[in-house]
Amino acid sequence: MLVLTRKPDQSIMIGNEIEITVLEVRGEQVRLGIRAPRDIAVHRKEVYEQIHEEKQKSISLPEDTLPRIDPR
16 A cells, blocks of 8 residues: 655646545545546445445346346
8 A cells, every 4th residue: 555645735646547636634534636537436435335245236146036128
């Protein structure tokens, strides 16, 4: 893990297209701004994990659980 120290209004770059800027530090909370291309999903980790869990559940469903769609 890379650990960086930044102050408000300072940024870090991830690759050439993702910029993370420290907007504000208030006590134990840090507000970050993330600039990334629209085709790159950006989620809080807990949301990302929930999405991943739901995908895993849908992959493991038996075929007869899902309704059949008439391909007409």
